[in-house]
C-alpha cells in the first residue's frame with residue numbers, strides 16, 4: 001500500500017514536470033535569458049534563492065528528472081565556485097541517495113528474490129569492492145547519473161556508504177560544472193562546457209580512479225596491519241608453507257629468480273599428489289587395467305585368462321612408483337635448486353613471522369617479506385554414526401593399509417561418486433574386490449554431462465561395480481566382527497555388509513592450527529583470497545587446494561606461479577590468477593577429460609552454443625587398439641569455430657585434450673585444428689575429425705550448389 005502511494009506520488013510529480021513543460025526552464029538558453037533576473041532575486045533574498053535552488057536540485061535528482069547539469073550551471077552562476085560547489089555537492093548527493101532509497105524500497109526485494117542466484121556475483125562484488133565501483137562511476141561522469149542511483153539501490157550497498165562515496169566521487173564533476181556556470185555568459189552550449197581545458201580535467205578524472213584505487217588499497221593495508229609491528233629487516237623474501245604441488249612450485253619460482261626462500265613441510269615432500277593422490281592412484285589404475293585386459297584377452301586375439309597376481313605385490317608396486325617419483329620432489333632436489341627446505345610444522349605468528357617446530361624438536365623463528373600458504377586439503381570424513389567404530393580408510397591411509405593385505409578386500413564399499421571414488425571403485429573391482437559404490441546424488445560424476453555420467457556408470461558396471469546412486473548412507477553398524485553400512489533410497493533402507501570401506505566424499509582445505517585464526521585471515525571452505533591470491537594481508541598468499549576453487553595438481557602449480565610472482569614482485573606489477581582455461585581428467589577407463597563448458601553448464605549459464613560430436617568408435621587407431629568407444633564433444637560459439645569447451649571420453653582422453661586446451665588458451669578455432677596435420681593412425685586424429693564434423697556442418701551450401709553446376713559445365 002505504502003509502496004503504491006509512493007509510486008503514485010512520484011508518477012504525479014514526474015507527470016507535472018512534463019505536463020507543465022518545466023523542462024523548458026532547465027535549458028541553457030532559458031538560463032542565460034533569466035540570468036539577470038535570477039541575479040537580482042539573489043541580491044534581494046540570498047537565503048531564499050539558495051533554499052529554493054537546493055530543494056529544486058534535490059527534487060530533480062531524487063525523481064531522476066533531466067536538468068541537473070543546467071541547475072549546476074545556474075547555481076555556479078549565482079553563487080560562485082565555492083558556495084555553488086557546496087550547494088550542488090550536498091543537493092546532488094542527497095537527491096541521489098533519495099533516488100537510491102526509492103529504488104531500493106520499490107524494487108530491490110522483488111528483484112533480489114526473482115534473480116537472487118544470478119545476482120550473487122554482483123552482490124558479492126558490491127560487498128567486496130562496491131565502494132571502488134561506485135567511486136569510479138561517480139568520478140567519470142560517462143555513465144548516466146540517475147541510472148547509477150537506481151541500479152545501486154538494487155544492490156546490498158548500505159545507504160550511508162552510497163551517500164558518502166557519491167558525495168566524494170561527484171565532487172570533481174561538480175566542480176567542473178559549477179565552474180562552467182561562473183562563466184555562464186560566455187557559454188554557447190552545454191557541450192561548450194567541454195573546452196580543451198575541461199577535457200584535460202576529465203582525462204585527469206580518468207586517472208583519478210587508479211589513484212583512488214591505490215589510495216584505498218593503501219588505507220586498507222594500513223588498517224589490516226595496524227596492530228602488527230613490521231620488522232625493519234627480513235630474514236627471507238618468501239616463506240612457503242607446505243611442500244605439495246603448490247608449495248614446491250612457489251619455492252622453485254622464488255629460487256629461480258634468486259630470492260631467499262624457505263619451504264617448510266611438516267610431513268612428506270610432494271604432498272598429497274605424490275604420496276596419497278595422483279601418483280599412487282595412477283599406478284594402481286595401471287595394474288588394474290592390465291589385469292582387466294588379461295581377463296579380456298580374447299578382445300586382442302589372445303586367450304582370456306583370469307589374471308594370476310598377488311595384491312600385495314600390486315600395492316608394493318604402487319609404493320615403488322611413489323619412491324621412483326619422489327626424487328622429483330625431494331629435499332635434495334629443492335636444496336640443489338636453491339630452496340632452503342625445513343622439515344617441521346609451520347605457524348604464522350605475525351604477518352611477517354613464521355615459527356617452525358622442526359621435526360628434531362627444536363624451534364625456529366623467521367621473518368619474511370611474504371608468505372605463501374600451500375597447506376593443501378585432507379579427505380573429508382562424513383559424520384556418519386558408527387563410522388569410527390566400523391573403521392574406514394581414506395586416500396591418506398588406504399595405500400599403507402591395503403599394502404598389508406594379500407588380497408583385495410572381498411567386499412569393498414566406496415563412499416562417494418566423484419572422480420576419486422570412481423577411480424578407486426573401478427580399480428579395486430578390477431583387482432578382485434566386490435565393490436559397492438554409494439552416491440547420494442542422482443548420478444556419479446555429477447559435474448559432467450548426463451551422457452558422461454551414464455557412460456561412466458556403464459563402464460563401472462561392466463567391471464562389476466554395483467553403483468548405488470540416489471542412496472544416502474545413514475549409519476554404520478558392527479555386529480561382532482561383521483561390519484555394515486545402512487543406506488536409504490526412496491524411503492527404503494538397505495543394509496550392506498563389507499570388509500573395508502573407503503571414504504571418498506570430498507576433500508576439505510587444511511585451514512586450522514597454523515595461525516589463520518590468530519591473524520584473523522578469513523576462510524570459508526578455503527582461505528579467502530582476492531584475484532591476486534592475496535589473503536586479508538596483502539603479503540600473505542594462498543595457492544593450491546587450500547585456496548581452491550579447483551583441487552588439482554596442475555591448478556595448484558598454476559596458482560603457485562601467481563602467488564610466488566605476486567609475492568615477490570607485486571609491489572611493481574601484480575597478476576590476476578587466470579582461470580579461463582582449466583582442464584581436468586578423471587582416470588577411469590575410459591578416461592573422461594574436460595576443458596571449458598560442457599552442455600549442462602552452458603545451458604545453466606545461458607551461454608549460446610553449438611555442439612559437435614565425433615564418435616571414437618569410427619577412429620582407425622582406436623579400432624586397432626580395441627578401445628573404439630567414447631566421443632569428442634566440442635561446444636562452439638554459434639556460427640563460429642571458437643571453442644567454448646570440450647569433453648572427451650575415451651582412451652587417453654586426458655592426453656588428447658591438450659590440443660584443445662592449447663587452442664582455447666591461444667584463441668585458435670576448429671579451423672586451425674582441422675588445418676593441422678595429425679599423425680595417422682593416432683588417437684589424436686579424433687580431435688581433427690571432430691573439427692571436420694564441425695566444418696561439414698558449416699559448409700556453405702549455396703556455394704556448393706554453384707560449384708556443382710560449375711563442375712557440370714566443365715565436364716561439357
Ligand SMILES: Cc1cc2nc3c(=O)[nH]c(=O)nc-3n(C[C@H](O)[C@H](O)[C@H](O)COP(=O)(O)OP(=O)(O)OC[C@H]3O[C@@H](n4cnc5c(N)ncnc54)[C@H](O)[C@@H]3O)c2cc1C
Pocket residue numbers: 241242243244245246247264265266267268269270271272273274276277278279281344345346347374375376377395420510513514543544545546551552553554555556587
Ligand atoms: C586419490 C587422489 C587422486 C588424485 N588424483 C589427481 C589427479 O589425477 N590429477 C590431479 O591434478 N590431482 C589429483 N588429485 C588432487 C591433488 O593431489 C591435489 O590437488 C594436490 O595435491 C594439491 O596440492 P597442494 O600443494 O595444494 O596440497 P598438498 O599436496 O596437500 O600439499 C600440502 C602440504 O602441506 C603440508 N602442510 C600442511 N600444513 C602445514 C604446516 N602448517 N606446516 C608445514 N607443512 C604443512 C602437508 O603436510 C602437505 O604435504 C588427487 C587427490 C587424491 C586424494
